[in-house]
Amino acid sequence: MRRSAIPASLLAALLTGSAAVPAAAAETPSGAASDIGERLAALPGVEVVSVADKGGFPLYTLTFTQPVDHSDPSKGTFEQRLTLWHKSTGAPVVFYTGGYALASGTREITTLLDANQISVEHRFFGSSRPEQVDWKDLTVWQEATDEHRIVDTLRTLYGAKWLGTGASKGGMTQVYHERFYPDDLDAVVAYVAPNDAVNSDDHGYEDFFRTVGTPECRAALDDVQREMLVRRAAMLPRFEATATAKGYTFENLGSTDRAYEFAVLDQVWNFWQSKSPENCPTIPDAATATDDELYTWSLANGLSIYADQRQGPAGNGPYYHQAATQLGWAGLKFKHLRDVRRYPDLYQPNSVLPEEMRGRHQPLPMLDVSQWVTTRGRQMMFLYGQNDPWSAEKFTPGKFDSHLYVAPDTNHNTLLPRLTAEDRAEAEATIRRWAAS
Structure with missing residues (x-):
C-alpha cells in the first residue's frame, strides 16, 4: 500500500537515462481540467469514450485495454470500462470498485475528501468482457491485476494520495486488490465486505x-x-x-x-x-x-x-x-x-x-487473503452493519493502523453517518489523515 514518491515508470526511465517529465508535472498548481481529456487519451491503453458534466466537473467515460489472462497475453484482450470524475490532479483519488457492472455514483469518502473518483467495472461484468469468455479467467487475482494496471497508468496524472473503496462485493474486490498489490493504494475503506475465509465453516x-x-x-x-x-x-x-x-x-x-x-x-x-x-x-x-x-x-x-x-x-x-x-x-x-x-x-x-x-470451489484464495489482512494489512478500514447477514463473517484487521467499526441497528446499507458519533468522528479523522499529503 505504501509506494515510492517517484512513479515506477519515471523511476525506470531515470535509471536508463531516458527520463522525460510526465505531463502531470507540467500542469499548473490549480490542476485545471482544460487539457485533462487529451492527456487521458495519450495514456497507453486508454480510450476516452465520452465526457459529461457532473457538478461542474468533467466526468469521463473511458475504456482500458486489458489482457484476458494476465498470465498468458496470447489469449487476447478486452476493454474494461471505467469513469473518471476529475476535480484536480492535485486532489486525492478515490478508487471505487462496485464489484459488478459499472457504477459511478459519488462515494461518501469522495465527498468527505473533495476527491477525484475513478470507478471501475469488474472484469466479465457488463460490457467489460471478451467476445468469448473463459470463466476460469474470472479470479480475484486477475481482477486485482486489472486494477493494478489502471492505477499504475493513471498515477502518472494524479500524484496525490489514492484511497480504495467499495461496498459488499466491491469492498471485497478492494481487499483482494490490496492483498496482491499492496503498494498501489495509500489506504482502503471497505464497507460490509464479507470474509468467508473457510467456506465449510458457517x-x-x-x-x-x-x-x-x-x-x-x-x-x-x-x-x-x-x-x-x-x-x-x-x-x-x-x-x-x-x-x-x-x-x-x-x-x-x-x-x-x-x-x-x-x-x-x-x-x-x-x-x-x-x-x-x-x-x-x-x-x-x-x-x-x-x-x-x-x-x-x-x-x-x-x-x-x-x-x-x-x-x-x-x-x-x-x-x-x-x-x-x-x-x-x-x-x-x-x-x-x-x-x-x-x-x-x-x-x-x-x-x-x-x-x-459452474465450477469447483478453491479453498486457498480466501484463506490466504484473510490471513494477510490480519497479519500484514496496513491502513485498512472495515465498516459493518449490526443487522446485516453479510457482516456476520468479518475481516479482522491487524495492528498496522487498521480499524473495524460496526454500525448499530444497521443493515447492508452501512455508511459513516450510521456509526456512533464517537466512531464516526474517529473514522472520518483517520480517512482525512490517510488522504493528507
Whole structure:
C-alpha cells in the first residue's frame, strides 16, 4: 500500500537515462481540467469514450485495454470500462470498485475528501468482457491485476494520495486488490465486505440468525418461511404467475419447484439484508394469514426470484461463478425446514448457474487473503452493519493502523453517518489523515 514518491515508470526511465517529465508535472498548481481529456487519451491503453458534466466537473467515460489472462497475453484482450470524475490532479483519488457492472455514483469518502473518483467495472461484468469468455479467467487475482494496471497508468496524472473503496462485493474486490498489490493504494475503506475465509465453516452466519433482532421477530420470520413451504401447492401457482409476467425461466435451477424452494430459503437472509427491526411488526401471522397475504408480503420482503435471465452471463451469473469457485457462500442448515424441503443440496451458487459457468470451489484464495489482512494489512478500514447477514463473517484487521467499526441497528446499507458519533468522528479523522499529503 505504501509506494515510492517517484512513479515506477519515471523511476525506470531515470535509471536508463531516458527520463522525460510526465505531463502531470507540467500542469499548473490549480490542476485545471482544460487539457485533462487529451492527456487521458495519450495514456497507453486508454480510450476516452465520452465526457459529461457532473457538478461542474468533467466526468469521463473511458475504456482500458486489458489482457484476458494476465498470465498468458496470447489469449487476447478486452476493454474494461471505467469513469473518471476529475476535480484536480492535485486532489486525492478515490478508487471505487462496485464489484459488478459499472457504477459511478459519488462515494461518501469522495465527498468527505473533495476527491477525484475513478470507478471501475469488474472484469466479465457488463460490457467489460471478451467476445468469448473463459470463466476460469474470472479470479480475484486477475481482477486485482486489472486494477493494478489502471492505477499504475493513471498515477502518472494524479500524484496525490489514492484511497480504495467499495461496498459488499466491491469492498471485497478492494481487499483482494490490496492483498496482491499492496503498494498501489495509500489506504482502503471497505464497507460490509464479507470474509468467508473457510467456506465449510458457517457458524458465524448461523450465530447471526440465532441472535439478530428480537426472539419474537426471528420466530415470526421462521414461521413465515416454513409456512411458505408447507403451503407449496398453493404458493407455486402464484410464483409461476409472477415469473411468467416477468418473462422468467428456470432452466438453470431445473424446475419452477426448485426455483421456488431456492427463493424461500433465501427469504430471511434478504429480509435482514435490506430491512430493520422496525419492519418486524409487518410480518404476518403465519398461522392465520391467507395464501394471498402470505405470498404478497413475502414477495415484498425477501422472496427473490433466481431466474435464468438474471443469473446468466449478462446478469449476476459472474458473481455466482466467483462465489462457487473462490468467494464462498453461506451453507445454512435451515433446521426448522428439514421436513418440508425437497432438495437438500440446492442452496449453493452452482444451482443458479448455467452448466458452462459452474465450477469447483478453491479453498486457498480466501484463506490466504484473510490471513494477510490480519497479519500484514496496513491502513485498512472495515465498516459493518449490526443487522446485516453479510457482516456476520468479518475481516479482522491487524495492528498496522487498521480499524473495524460496526454500525448499530444497521443493515447492508452501512455508511459513516450510521456509526456512533464517537466512531464516526474517529473514522472520518483517520480517512482525512490517510488522504493528507
